[in-house]
Amino acid sequence: MKPSDPQPDAAVWTTQDWRAFAAQTADAIGGALECREDGYSEIAAPAAAPAADGAGHKSEARGRRRFGGAKQNEVVLAEEPPAPFACGAPPAAFLEMLLGSLAAHAPIQLRPADQPEAVHDLSPGLFAAYQVDGGAMHLAGCRLTDRPLVRVTRPAAGDQVEHAFFLPDGQPLAEAQIAELGLDRLAPSSSASYPHETVAAPALERIATRLGARVVAVVWVKHAECRLRFEIGDAWHDLPLAGWARSLGPAPVACPVTGRETFHLTALEDGTIVAAEEVGVCQQTRKRELARDMARCSVTGQTVLAELCDECPVSGLPTLATEFDECSGCGERVSRATLLRGECAACRNLLKVSDIDEVIAELLGRYPKLRRWGRWRAAQTGEVAIVEGRRLLGRLRLTVGIDTGDVRRAAIARGPWGQVRALTDAERGEQLG
Ligand SMILES: [Zn+2]
Structure with a gap:
């Protein structure tokens, strides 16, 4: 099986009281449902009654659909929360008829009740997360689009129904996605972006049938694609953000330089x-x-x-x-940090070396007069070797370039503790030849 193949058995089911389901359905079809002993029927909503979603949709805007049967006396289910009521038919039978009738028609249109419906619903939470020194931020572009999910429904124990949600390609939504999108609280929608026939495709009908359920609703979920712009002076930097509008949160900005x-x-x-x-x-x-x-x-x-x-x-x-x-x-x-009484740490820490040490041997080969000196000591820095030879009444200190082997500086001191002083050119010629 390919990873993208639908796995309907992985569907997560959420339950809903049958009254709430009936009320939600009535609301979505723009009227009321009437429950009778032998079925149910839709009752037209009062004229000009606004839809419950508060988004300005009028019930009249939706197509009226009749599910057959004459109007009779029973109970109207159009409000949430639904008031307890008696139904002439057992709830299970009523639900069976309701689901069957709904499935025979176009799916009802729903949306998450508390999802952002407009761009300005998004921005306060987004902006609060960022700090821009001496500048400002704004939305440089933001587009909200409706993306469809399919809800399939089947009767469940205890006079309940249970729903599962699928992407149009048949992939079931996981529990975390259902919570993220707020699919446990749905309201009627009239904002379908494209015909629901293309959403509730036959493949989904087959999946629903296999699960003992019916395709009765399409849920339109807002997806956001935004660009946050941070401006300081004449410069700006954009951060693209995309995701479900309901859960779209601030994301860190990658420093444009580092x-x-x-x-x-x-x-x-x-x-x-x-x-x-x-x-x-x-x-x-x-x-x-x-x-x-x-x-x-x-x-x-x-x-x-x-x-x-x-x-x-x-x-x-x-x-x-x-x-x-x-x-x-x-x-x-x-x-200066390495100097003590005028001498660097390298000069203060000369270590004994033999005259067959590579540096000493090379010096002796190049300047044979140096053989008058012995008891060699040396240290090395990043650039030079510091070499000191001794004899009875003095010390000769040479600073030798590591790369060239040239003597950069020659100096002499009297006795083991005498001050080191650079040699004149004449003295240098006498010592080195
Ligand atoms: Zn030094």
Whole structure:
């Protein structure tokens, strides 16, 4: 079986008191039903009596249909809630006759009693869910259309009837859909969008027969297709919404820039509409920017536009360009946060390495005079290797580009604790050759 094949046995049945059903039917055919010992008949409604749906439909607008039989004395069922009444015929027999007669005619037209009938019924609940900073929202377009469902009905135990609802293609509605659409409270409708013959097709008649039921009603349910427009300044962003009008609720808006879902929109400095949760204020420029374009400065702790920052080669952290200083140990431009007594964390944490370490070996090969130095120590940043050689009265510190292997800077210090000072060109030539 294909997934789209109708599965009538999955139909969900809802019960209704037979009086309420008779009253609803009477209302839908624009008159009253009269119950007799041998059947029932329709009685014309009082002239100019409005229909019970309150939507301005007049009973007169509907076609009159007679179900045969002369008018007799009994009880009129035209009001809701129905007053208890006695019926000459047993309810079950009356229902059987009523269903049979209804099925022989065109289905009655119903609609959910409490569904939105106009666009303005939709908007208050929709708009309340959204917040638009410095802007406004409105419906840029909204169309309500009637979509048909078919209700089949059969007698049930306890003087009740039971109904099941189907899409025109024969798919039964589930319990949740019945509740969502408000199908437990129906009112007469005259707003059929197209002939009900195309709705209650023979296939549905066959399904109803198989279930011991009759096709007696078409239920017209409002479906909405809307576009919400959010406007801030000259910019706008549209959100399409579609669904059953009765259950159409607000849906999150995807941020036009980041895709984040939100109910709160705001604008950046350049007017771009974005999710408010994605926006921060740059503490340097005081401008509203996307959080993803911001960084936290490792020195000031400020949240600032990332393009105002550079990455510190020692800590790897974003740092405002104004918060860099030169390390006295390696001569590199580093974040002030990594400096202590003028030296960066890399310079302060040189580790012993052997002279067959790759960096040392390459240096010794390139500058043979360096073999006068020993007891090598080294550290590495994102850009350079810092190498220190020692001998009795001093230390030679070299800053070597990782990519090039070039010595960027050479410095010397007296003793293990002496201040490091950059070599002059002459001194550099003497040490490196
Ligand atoms: Zn350093």
